[in-house]
Amino acid sequence: MRIALAQFNATVGDLSDNTEQMLQLAEQAREQGARLVLFPELAISGYPPEDLLLRPSFYQDVQVQLARLRAASVQIALAVGWPEWADGHRYNAVSVFDGGECIAHYRKMDLPNNEVFDERRYFSAGEHATVFALDGVRMGLNICEDIWHATAPRLAREAGAELLLVPNASPFHRGKEQERLEIARARAQESGLALLYCNWVGGQDELVFDGGSFAMNADGSVACQLPMFNSSLRCVDYQHGLLQSAEVDAWPEDEAAVYQALVVGVRDYIRKNGFPGVLLGLSGGVDSALTLAVAIDALGADKVHAVMMPSRYTADISVTDSREMIERVGCRYSEIDIWPIYEQFVGALAPEFSGLAADTTEENIQARCRGTLLMALSNKSGKLVLTTGNKSEMTTGYCTLYGDMAGGFAVLKDVSKMWVYQLCEYRNGISVRGLSNPIPQRIITRPPSAELRPDQTDQDSLPPYAVLDAIMERYVEHNQSMAEIMAAGFAEADVKRVVKLLKINEYKRRQAPVGIRITPRSFGKDWRYPITNRYFA
Structure with a gap:
């Protein structure tokens, strides 16, 4: 038979x-x-x-x-x-x-x-x-x-x-x-x-x-x-x-399978929901570069619009590297300076902020200027905004509600920062429909930064990503306790810091767009932690 x-x-x-x-x-x-x-x-x-x-x-x-x-x-x-x-x-x-x-x-x-x-x-x-x-x-x-x-x-x-x-x-x-x-x-x-x-x-x-x-x-x-x-x-x-x-x-081997899963996830979400294409904010950083590469491979360059939104804190090399990537991938590209918009926001809030020192509030306003611009372009064009944040950022809350979290689909939501680097190198080593090496090497090798204040790097606020990701995997994906993670050789301060950040940012994750699952425990259907929660272990 x-x-x-x-x-x-x-x-x-x-x-x-x-x-x-x-x-x-x-x-x-x-x-x-x-x-x-x-x-x-x-x-x-x-x-x-x-x-x-x-x-x-x-x-x-x-x-x-x-x-x-x-x-x-x-x-x-x-x-x-x-x-x-x-x-x-x-x-x-x-x-x-x-x-x-x-x-x-x-x-x-x-x-x-x-x-x-x-x-x-x-x-x-x-x-x-x-x-x-x-x-x-x-x-x-x-x-x-x-x-x-x-x-x-x-x-x-x-x-x-x-x-x-x-x-x-x-x-x-x-x-x-x-x-x-x-x-x-x-x-x-x-x-x-x-x-x-x-x-x-x-x-x-x-x-x-x-x-x-x-x-x-x-x-x-x-x-x-x-x-x-x-x-x-x-x-x-x-x-x-x-x-x-x-x-x-x-x-396919591990990296190839994960990359293909991201491409299929983007392709089918856009196709099955009838969107004409996608928008994303391109920062000159590794996360947005990988998101752009996935989008191009999933949909074709003609359906992708990348938007660079620099401020006075955006490094010149971020703009240069973004332009170079656009030359390689060939999609639509725009640059919109957010600083005049930011100054209008801060000026309107000046009476309320009188006597108060600048802090992350002003940083978040920059991110929200960008989010507002992307959503306006989405409303006008019908294209869906792809957010570019990764799982490490979602774990620790290193992301801004209504800012870089604004959008309809989170491509890297379940991809840790260290895996972002691996996937960038993987994608640069293959050819998809004749496109090879789409991500400039400097984007991959330079220290990651949100570029929301002078000389900022991610590691000013977070443990090294190799440490953060290992703790995150143990706690989130394998349900290990803090005691078990520390017994495995991780510093007590790092473990407590990551778990605390995970706990206090649950409210952000509840408001995040849906994103592709590539691990046994993503921040989606299989993560249902209470926002109001005093358990810490």
């Missing part, structure tokens, strides 16, 4: 287009001789549909598209994920259609409620294994989280399955593709079942789905592996109890 894995890029809630994509993929699979096509989890609705699942009309509209797919199964069998409403309960379900009929139906047993997943808010758990026969091959059905635990695959095996079909919606973070592969290998070897694993690809708000679908035999050997970050259809043959060897795509 020939089975097709069909990983594709859906849009949540675009039921008709998602279904149309599946019909087209089914026809391609039929032309390649496939008997069955496996689609990702909740293929009709996209993932995650979140509170769309609370609307009764949503299920009615899903049924319309389900009927289209059932009718198409007279040509080829289809394994389709969809949200089901039945007997007062909602289920994450998959149905197999063949010959215009439903020949199998399964409801997800293990509902994840960790990291970015919130399925117990919406779904009831299924209770029974499902095994069906197609051309003499007995197949079981599991969905995503089911194979992260031993029970569901074991029940499928006990019900007589020899091959397991596993539709998935498994989002990317660093190293996730290898983690999935090892989990699947453990389940295959425990259960004695070969399996076909089909994952989503594409960006959905802060999540990026990386594809990387695969076919694996019961001994854990990989027979077929699809590319990451690209829609793909691939067929694999099942003969004599084995999945036969097919094409195995190499997956």
Whole structure:
């Protein structure tokens, strides 16, 4: 039997287009001789549909598209994920259609409620294994989280399955593709079942789905592996109890995978939400340079507008380096001097500030001048403002509400400062659509500075980024306590400083735009700390 894995890029809630994509993929699979096509989890609705699942009309509209797919199964069998409403309960379900009929139906047993997943808010758990026969091959059905635990695959095996079909919606973070592969290998070897694993690809708000679908035999050997970050259809043959060897795509290394995730996240957020392009503030610093490179690679230079907004504290080399980068990438570029605007602000506030020394208030006014200008350009053009702050800054609050945080999408929100440097060097070492070395080297090597006062550097206010990022990773991503971090050799003063800054700036993060998740713990769906909070440990 020939089975097709069909990983594709859906849009949540675009039921008709998602279904149309599946019909087209089914026809391609039929032309390649496939008997069955496996689609990702909740293929009709996209993932995650979140509170769309609370609307009764949503299920009615899903049924319309389900009927289209059932009718198409007279040509080829289809394994389709969809949200089901039945007997007062909602289920994450998959149905197999063949010959215009439903020949199998399964409801997800293990509902994840960790990291970015919130399925117990919406779904009831299924209770029974499902095994069906197609051309003499007995197949079981599991969905995503089911194979992260031993029970569901074991029940499928006990019900007589020899091959397991596993539709998935498994989002990317660093190293996730290898983690999935090892989990699947453990389940295959425990259960004695070969399996076909089909994952989503594409960006959905802060999540990026990386594809990387695969076919694996019961001994854990990989027979077929699809590319990451690209829609793909691939067929694999099942003969004599084995999945036969097919094409195995190499997956990108760590830096390449992260960079591709950022590009896909930007591309799909802009495309799926219908923005004509993007704006961003270009400062001559490393964060805005990386954001610009990602935007160019995601959208093309014709859809990107970079704006340099110097003040009297902006170094000449910042302007020079920004202009040089624009020459390399070829996008639209503007320069707007903020100092006259800043002076108007300060002049208006002078009676209120009388007798008070200048402090970060005046620095923040500069940032807010820039934010106001970018948002005005956004309103006029319809383009979305990309913010340029990184995870290290979001952790410590080294960012200005309604200033550099003003915008609609935070490209580097989950990218630490040290990773920003790595990604800049990575991007300069590759060519994308003929563009290589887009970031001037001096932008990467010069000390980072907000340039809001004379001779300012980031390290005036923060620990060295190598130290800050290591503490942040331990505390935020691995939930280590301050005591554990200090026991690992970090200075008590640095640890307490970073954790204190993290705690007191929660209110800022609540007001930050959505941004791309590339670690196991981002400041988004999987970070839900109280703003009012006296716990400090």
